[in-house]
Amino acid sequence: MQNQAQKRLLLLLKLLYEQTDETRFVSAADILRYWERKGIHANRKNVYSDIQLLMDDGHDIICVKSTQNRYFIGSRLFELPELKLLADAVASSHFITQKKSAALLQKLARLTSTYNAEHLRHPVYMEGMTKPDNETIYYAIDALQTALYRKQAVSFQYYEYTTEKKKILKHNGYRYLFSPYALVWNRDFYYAVGWSVKHGKLAQFRVDRMTGIQPADAVYIADTGFDPVGYVRKVFGMYHEETQQVTLLCENKTMRSVIDRFGEGVDTMPVAANCFRAVVNVAPSPPFFAWVFTFSGAIRIEEPTDVLAKMKDMASWLVE
Template sequence: MKNEAQIRVIYLWKYLYSHTDDSHPVSVQDILKHWSSLGIEASRKSVYHDIDILIALGVDIVCVRSTQNHYFIGNRLFELPELKLLVDAVESSRFITSKKSGDLIRKLGQLTSSAQAEQLDRHIYMDGMPKPSNEAIYYIVDTIQSSIQSNQQISFQYYEYLPTKEKVLKHQGYRYQFTPYALIWNRDHYYVVGWSEKHMKLSQFRVDRMTSVEMMDQPGHQLLGFEPAEYVQKVFGMYPDDLQMVTLFCENDVMRSIIDRFGEGVRTEVVDDDHFQAIVEVAPSPPFFGWIFTFAGKIRILEPDNVREEMRQMASWL
């Protein structure tokens, strides 16, 4: 009998958690019917007793008092608007496969009532880029994160594409030995930045092109002074060996883009009523020049001369 009473409380908690919210309370009679469907016969007094136990354990059960009291779960770990935000993030992420997105959204739905879970069936319409098909990415990121926290090296293979779109392992399946320092989310892709034993310098790899990732017993290579946020702002995800101070001549309406890229601490000076200049430290590489091109002349390179010349050469290629 004692075990049945304990099981009854657990079933009551699961029922309230899965079926109730402020718009869908249940009555004592509803609870008794639920217990009866599970082979548990009890009285109204048992309902009141078990609800008191759950409240004493910290479960937020709200009672709507009337001729027939109704009950529902109040505060939850996540409120419905928070779950909607999480679902939108999962649905729109190009890092997470369609299958894994579905699995995660179903799990998020278990954190609220069944009625509210129906509102999580949302579809975010993206700008045409497909989700990946590689289910292993999810676990590769986990391995990389674990190696960062434990300061251990990883090994992996890296693949590229032939003109026929066939995947092939780079350097005939060479296994890279690598100390990861940070995972960076850039342009809807994950990149891992760290020390490459092959290149003997700071390098980066796109996570969705890594395969056969394994954590090694060897401790990671120590690199003092590495700052992920600074790396993203200055290097633009490509060539970290050639940082230079570059002066940009900008129209006023691109200030928000300058701040988005370089942060609010970026050095700027007013030039005239319509222009300002920004002094930034960057790697003058094709990604940087490509970023400049997107503004169609609203951002121009003033100095140094060698960077201006590289920009002209890139324009001539186009």
Template sequence: MEALLMAEEKTKQDKKGRLLALRDYLYKYTDEQHPVSTQELIDEMTRQGYPGNRKTIKDDIDVLNKFGMDIITNVSRGNSFYMASREFEIPELKLLVDAVSSSRFISAARSEQLIGKLTAMASEYEKEQITPRIFTGDRIKANNPHLYYVVDMLIQAIQNKKKVRFQYGEFDADKHKVLRNDGEIYINSPYGCLWNDDFYYLVGYSEKREKVVTFRVDRIVDLEIMDDDIIPEPADFDMSDYAKIVIEMFDGEPQEVELLCDNELMKSVIDKFGENIKTERVSDEQFKAVVNVSTSKTFYAWCFRFAEQMKIVGPENVKNTYIEMARSVIG
């Protein structure tokens, strides 16, 4: 009796193993252009230690399909089989691989790991369509292997509504990493993280500065989650609006600014501020744009990029600051 029970248990285990082996093989080695025959599947399962026949193959495929797999049986080709769909389509994987490959936030080593995981979601043949698009060696990449864990801790703190404390790094004139303000401890009530220009930014409330501020996540050092609950978001705070106003993620005074631009700059203005900004053609050569921005040095630097093709019309205080910055550059 005991021997019979053991034999039945082994049969169950063999069937489970055969199903998993069959699923993995179809996932890795088949697609619409590369189906496999029943005999090829029998031979492969036998090679892996799961001998069977045409009936077991058919029954196992029926079970896999019943539980969500998309395995197509091509009767016209003598019952050949292939995995018809996966979690991601090839165009989607290409987009994800390119995003990971080009991201400065993700280190080169971590990029290769992520790309490996993404390409594993395609068949061995489809990988060839993705791999040639991977170029990471000549791109500037982050050199901080702990970024993943910093982001993970920040997400935990945001979800649990707990304050965080940390130090903030920067570089001195000799390109040495140093702590800002002699190692000052920053305490922040985190509200969310924003992605902008290939960098992650923490957005949260600073009690010291009594306002919502941003920090580059890759410059955060010795992050800790505190036991204290966060200070609730100000009543007038909206993360989407904040992201639109604080361009390039540098703090400044949010203001409505009027720009006078050459017509050819319309695409650059829309790229920066979106299609919903207020614009008005003023001549055959120029248009006006009214934008809500954080008037920081970064905003002024963005305007400088276009030299005489873009002018700040108002308000007067912003215009004067821009003029003074131009004079200081000239010396």
């Protein structure tokens, strides 16, 4: 009898989480029919007492009162908009294979009702998006995260491509000794940052090009002064120069792009009916100049003159 009651309770929980949401409900009669199909014989009193048990256990079961009360699951671990964001991130990720993406999306779908799960199956289209075929990156990330947690050195091999697009191990299969400090996500790729014995300094490696990662007997070389935020900004943003104040003359149509790059707090002022000035703090580096180039003159550097001169020098190779 106790086993029957436990099974009844588990089936009720399954029904509510899979078949109900804010727009779809079940009545006591629906629950009794569901139990009957599963070989459980019960009555309305069982429905009410079991629902109360689940509510006492913390499940958010909402009762819509009417001539025949109806029930649905209210709040869940993840709300539908949150699941949509996660599903889009999985579907569009460059390093997750097509097979793994499908498996992860199926698991995410189990966190909502079967009806809402349909909202997670619409693909995200991204220009030029490619998916890898190799799933070993998941194990590489796991090995590196474990090493980070344990502050343990690892060894690995690294590969590159020939002109025939064939993978080959660098330096004839040389095993790098590496003390990982951080994992960095940049432009849809994972990078491991840490101390490389071969280079004798901080270095970063693309995780999807690392292979044969394993714990090493070598001593972990720590760096208490390592600043991951500063490192990412300097190396991955290629900001090898100090930031300085730069004045830009911008056509009105570029306001959205200026805000996207520098935030809503960017200092701007109208100049004429069709343009404005923006004063920004930026490192005068190739990524910044490349950004200015994309607007074909709709954004121009006004001052300081030395920054404008650097941009002209960078562009000079185009006319040589």
